[in-house]
Amino acid sequence: MIWDWEAFFHYIHSPYLLTGAGVSLALSIGAMLIGLVLGGCAAMMRMSEQRWVRLPASGYVWLFRGTPVLVQLIIIYTGLPQLGLQLGVVASALIGLGVNEGAYLAEIIRSGISAVPKGQFEAARAIGMTWPKTMRIVVLPQAMRIIIPPLGNAFNGLMKTSSLASVISMEELLRRTELLVQVQFKVLEIFIVSALYYLFLTTVWGLIQSRLEAYASRSVAPAANVPVPADAT
Template sequence: MNWSWPDFFEYLVSPYMLRGAWTTIWLAVVSMLIGIVLGFIAALMKMSKNQILKQIAVFYIWLWRGTPLLVQLVIIYTGLPQIGIRLGVIESAIIGLAVNEGAYFAEIMRSGIMSVEKGQNDAARALGMTSRQLMRIVVLPQATRVIIPPLGNQFLGMLKTTSLASVISMNELLRSAQQLAQIEFRVLEVYFVAAIYYLVMTTVWSFFQRRIEAHYDRPFEMNSPALAAKGAR
């Protein structure tokens, strides 16, 4: 198989590949956002004193972290219709990615929340804060500094993990590359272009991640109006 530079540069700006890259980006973002919500809920449930909620969260994390995402996607897309639940390719991909990531986010968020010193919780309680105020004003701002780095790394992985959705015919970047290679018979050029696209996406996100981490690495200040008002009492 001879390398073709003209074909390589043609695929590099191919609208078909660009659409696949865009699908990869929005699929990763949507799945990430849903996964964060699921992870936060699961983290709170696992830390709950209610044993039923705690065990549900433990089971969820155990199941989704202990089985391959590829298998999960196949079961969601082809297995659920067997019990009357029919989902399209997009819905199946989003659900599979989001629920899987949520299980990992749950442990990340739980460790971040638990990193906040208990004395600060006691002090906030002494100021008369409710549980919701405590979480919003005291715990989350400090836990975020611990959560952000691994959360950013998870999204970096998510950009590449979306390629597994190609197994259920999701037209993301890898699937677009596979189809173009089958049509054009230029396998090496097409996959090199796909690799470059993934590299560009992960590099751009790494830049933003460093900026976000630098922002949250600044010394924590009690600059919240609500917290200042509480402290003034």
């Protein structure tokens, strides 16, 4: 059997796969939001001066970065019911991917905040900003410049990792691809279409990400744009 262009063009606008891609995107966004909330909290906790505040956050990061997300997903979906905790497919996928992502984002956010010079915290405190205000007005906007590139990469990765949810029968893009292949037998054509959908999602995100990076760096960009005089060398 050789490559079937007709099948390829047929499946590339198959509503069935398109919906699957939409589900993958929604799942990724949902998990990212959960991850951001958890990661943000864990990052703050890990910077606390109190040992008992730092420890649980460190434990969380250690546990979820130290085990495969696929194992975590299976434990949540098929293992927890044994303890009487029955989560649906969508909830399991969202929580599994989100909690795992949070552990990675915690490190990204923490390193971004640690990169903001201490003097910025002190200046904010000296003009009477409370701790939350210091973070919101002064530190986080500056940390964003450092956080956004790895955060964007994390989301790029998450859109692809979301395909693991197929294992717990979440009907996202990969699961639908497999189901389609089982009845249509155009294995290569359908999987290539599926891959192109993932590529489309990550490419669009890449464009959005570079816009975000430019926005977060706006206060440093002008200086870099000063034209160098011709005789400067």
